[in-house]
Amino acid sequence: MTSSRWQKSSFSAAHDDCVEVRTVQTLVQLRESDDGDVILRATTTAVTALLDAIKAGELDHHA
Structure with a gap:
């Protein structure tokens, strides 16, 4: 499995507590930078x- 480097937002460059992302073949992987052993994997289709849905506000909860 060919993997790419973990990347994090430039907004969190000075902090260690952030979400990192990388792609591995057809998967997108996410992890917390301070707990690198736990990795969430999803297809690029699912992440898209x-x-x-987030951009469209479909997951917003209103009281």
Whole structure:
């Protein structure tokens, strides 16, 4: 499995507590930088659908 480097947002460059992301073949992997042993894996299709739903406000909860 060919893997790429973990990346984090430039906004969190000075902090160690952030989410890191990388792609490995057809998967997107996410992890907390301070707990690198726990990795969430999803297909690029699933991550794209999640981001589209977030942008569209479909996951907003209103009281």
